[in-house]
Amino acid sequence: MDWENVFASRSSRMKASEIRELLKLLDQPDIISFAGGIPDPALFPTEEFQQAFTNTLSGEKQTAALQYSVSEGYVPLRQWIAGQMEKLGIHCSIDNILITSGSQQALDYLGKLLLSPNDTALVTWPTYMGALGAFNAYEPVYDRLMANGNRSAAEYRDTAADNNSRVKFAYVSVDFANPTGETLDRPGRERLLDLAQDLDMPVIEDAAYQSLRYDGEAIPPILALDIERNGHIDKTRTLYCGSFSKTLAPGLRVGWVCAAQPVISKLVLMKQAADLHSSTINQIAIHEVASKGFDKQVAKISVAYSARRDCMLSALEVHMPEGVSWTKPEGGMFVWLTLPQGWDGADLLARSIETQRVAFVPGHAFYADGSNRNTMRLSFSQANEETINEGIRRLGMLLKSV
Structure with missing residues (x-):
């Protein structure tokens, strides 16, 4: 059966989620993941x-x-x-x-x-x-x-x-x-x-x-x-x-x-x-x-996530090389990094997994036209503060080597 010949034209617009593929990395115990924007299961009620x-x-x-x-x-x-x-x-x-x-x-x-x-x-x-x-x-x-x-x-x-x-x-x-x-x-x-x-x-x-x-x-x-x-x-x-x-x-x-x-x-x-x-x-x-x-649960997770956000922002200040900038969110689960022009987040991810064992999401996946490849998304929701410090240190080493 030639399935491509019978699929509706709209199916060509359906693309695999890079985040869903990255989530498979969570099964590897030595990976530090800042990839999926996933709530910490330890905080579930x-x-x-x-x-x-x-x-x-x-x-x-x-x-x-x-x-x-x-x-x-x-x-x-x-x-x-x-x-x-x-x-x-x-x-x-x-x-x-x-x-x-x-x-x-x-x-x-x-x-x-x-x-x-x-x-x-x-x-x-x-x-x-x-x-x-x-x-x-x-x-x-x-x-x-x-x-x-x-x-x-x-x-x-x-x-x-x-x-x-x-x-x-x-x-x-x-x-x-x-x-x-x-x-x-x-x-x-x-x-x-x-x-x-x-x-x-x-x-x-x-x-x-x-x-x-x-x-x-x-x-x-x-x-x-x-x-x-x-x-x-x-x-x-x-x-x-x-x-x-x-x-x-x-x-x-x-x-x-x-x-x-x-x-x-x-x-x-x-x-x-x-x-x-x-x-x-x-x-x-x-x-x-x-x-x-509900309010008690929100208060609990806000304390935890707020501390992790602060930890990540502090670690970025310490370890990121010159030319890298990032957002400072008032809430949520994400920090967005912008790298120097000409850098490619997807290439960096491959190198990061191989050499530093740190995962993140390349930024181009969030653009409708696939542009701005010199960006990346980091999530702080699942990692504890020790892991965040170590992961950002490793990521900084990678970016400095570039």
Whole structure:
């Protein structure tokens, strides 16, 4: 069978994730990995989940937990999420919330809902490679989103028209973004809403790291600012994607979309066609653990990750050669390095694995056009402080040798 001859044209846009390949290195005990942005399993609320699953399977919720459920998601969980959204200035009801199998599924659904072949998607440069993977299958054209306002709506519109395209949405991670760790300030969020209004497009707000702030003042989500402008969530254009993966446990695959009800209604139809609903028992367990101790869990992981971030930033100051710069994130899991022009992160990774046994993610994978090869992403979430110091020392040795 010549499978390439029968695959849909969109399959040519599906590429293997460099991060997923790098995760295989974690099985090698001598590798120091700053690669995957993976929560530390030692910080999972394991006992709380054990109790939650025991309660669910031995109590009155047992039948509901093992049965088919509504596509929108477990009602008590959606009610709890609505309460959390209220704390962020996002006034909504459960009708504005759909539970998804992680926020990654939400990105796939939104790509499917909004993109026709050759439509233009505005993304930051760099951007989350998982978003590119989700959108690629729907065959968009990518253009660079300048969140600082350096490009006008007319320029975006004209560039799209030159490609026989039209701008369909902007995708952005505004808090401690993957991969850079950077945060978009409030004026930048307001400018993005202005641009979205001028282009009459939605904004996909990826809030996977929103809870992981260690320094500085919290900034209202774009959806909250959108509601301030328009008075009601059903009049907004922002699509907020949340997740429990970075705060409670990624393996349960529970995320959500919070958006205007007409969008949620369409997404529900897609959910019904794709997998009917997310795992009911996992939703019930997430609800029990979150409702009893979400803030306590966030506080615990914030202390640990904040210390690791500080350790990595200090180690970079000590060991990096001249000409290397890096971001200083207020939260999240990542530090972004920019190397001198002409250096190649992918080549450096191969040398690093061979000579230093340190893994990281080459930066070009986060660019829609594969550019800026002189960049790399480091994650501090899984390594302890001793390992971070040693890994950065080795990496500094490698870069100095170059």
